[in-house]
Amino acid sequence: MQLPPTASVPEASPAIDVTALPARSLWGVVGLVGLTVGSLGLAWLWPDATLLHFLCVAQAVPVLYFLLACWGTQSTHTDDDAV
């Protein structure tokens, strides 16, 4: 089945480029998995340590996610990518 000539987009849209995952993004995903499994594992390893659950997991991990996102999305693209 052929797609009609992109009728929904009046202007010609750029071709969709398939590329490898940038190294920084890959490491970001690895960091995300490690941080998540590690923090939940920590919580289960000491199930009675509620203060630890609150401060280290409920409060610190979301902030670390934010920092990870800041780092992981840097310099994969520049503003020159504007199409």
Next chain:
Amino acid sequence: MRFKSWPWPLLLVSFAGLVLLTLLLLLADLAGVPRAVVNGFFLVVSIIGYALIGMFCRTTISEEYFVAGRNISAPLNGMATAADWISAASFIGLTGLLLSDGFVGDGQHPGGLAYLLGWTGGFCLLGFLFAAKLNLSQSITIPDFLGRRFDSAAVRWLAAWGAILCSSIYLVAQIYGIGLVASMLSGLTFELGVFLALGGVLLCSFLGGMRAVTWTQGVQCVVIVVSMVVLSMAVSFKTQGHPFVTVAAAQSLPQIQARAKQIEADPAELATRDVISLRMSNLDVKIAEPLYARDVERQTITRQVARAKAENAPLRDIQKLEANPAWRETSVDRLVSAWQAEREVLAQAIYRPVGFQVPSLSGWNQGLFNSLALVFCLMLGTAALPHILVRSYTTATPADAERSVVWALGIIVLVYLCASALAVLLKSFVLNELVGSHLDQLPDWADRLKLRKLALLSIQDYNQDGIVQFADIRLFNDYLVLGVPEMTHISSVFTGLLAAGALAAALSTADGLLLTISNALAQDLYFQTAAPDAPPLRRVMLSKILLMVVALLAAWFATNRPVSILFWVTCAFSLAASTFFPVLLLGIYWRGMNRVGALLAMVSGLTVSLYYIAANHPWVQMRLHLQASETLWLGLDPVCSGVFGVPIGLLFGFMGSRLSGIRN
């Protein structure tokens, strides 16, 4: 174009306006103006404000209507994404969930931490994997992107139906939330509340499409953040004398834990739990032999009613006897369903933690696997929800799309840090003020929460000792946070402010979902097949009409009151993850992925996920006489269906592409 130069003034004006409105209503509250008037004012002003922005941003230009002209700055797009994403379930539900289920759950089911991590971590995935690539594609919808990537109308058609399904489930839950909040604020009936608030949604998204929705969501983001932060600071000030909410929660925790241990060892609490366990065993017997149990129970009720009438008992007592489902229900299925629901409530009463974790929870248990599975589904679902992904198209550059994800995550993290700390602070009110009080001398806030039109709390004295035990208390998690000002004795203006935030959260998400569904129907289904050469104006007009129809249909569904907002929202995440994550990941990063693989990935992922949710739904199990032990895989909750759907989708996508041999 003219909007890009002034994002901050509008947002500053909205912030200043909200602060001014709150101060004015605070003065009105101090002057003795009735609470309903103060709360109603928040509702009316919010809806009028959002509708005005919608009218001001009205457009019929297709690029403006569908992708906001692709010129939204990263901060504004981040704010719009955050508002789009923070739904009624997460804004009003997360605090109640953490308060009720604790951090690590009960050893069987996931606790609040899984939601907290899944909902925030998903934005990292979105930023790392998809945001920039989607922006580069210059598409207008996710099905459009997939259709172009695989050069296949069938892929686009299937993706459109997938987007409609995921977004519709999510939308009904949001509109239900809108109805709850609007009826609570205005005193109107639930149904009228739904349609009143829907008017605001429609005025915004109908007139201005994505452009109006973006600007409205920017303002709604300000309302959401201000309301949650201000409320948390006020509660922190009330409990610990300073506004630093995390510090206040950390200060309260040791005392909460000590009190929880005391309650867990209290003989009255243990006796209550024994009574509840006995009732659960009785219900198990009744559910196993429903016809016999119904006959026995009816005979007992007949005797009790006859005796009550003979003794001239009050009509209320007789009605109470006749409200028993065994007396009332004619259908055995409905009777069993009522008993199962009652059993579920009893089970929650004894399994949920008194503090933030159940005592002597062994480290590695089913709860951990359920938590990890839920985090997986929520993260991948966040990164694959069509109404969130589509926001990557509205910025000018891929770098802006990525930066906007970081902005969104920062805002969401701020709201969730407050929500989790608020849960800790509220726990101390429940354990210290409510547990142990006499039923005739409940704290004033407990009486008010019980008697509200939308009850947030119920108490049943299971062991009949006249004292409230922890297991006697039932908190309605989904919207408990709306009762925070009453629980903590802060001004009732905060109720209005909080409800304005909740309304903003529900409206902003509903706006985004409505646009996604109507655009999928119009662009990806109708114009794709019936009128591919239609002019842009006709496309916009049809999208607007469909948006109106979808909104009304969703409102009608919502008035049937789905049981749990959180359950359906979580299912939508699993479905989105199973349908879109494999095809997007393989489609963007693997050259070998072709249209056969794409079709198989979407169909298999969605089918497995849908099957798992349906097969474990109590209604289906009752109809087909299935047992949960037969239908649960690895003991995982049905909301975690994405754990099976995503790997199956990836596998079928890979195998289909390899075996079909079609080259892109």
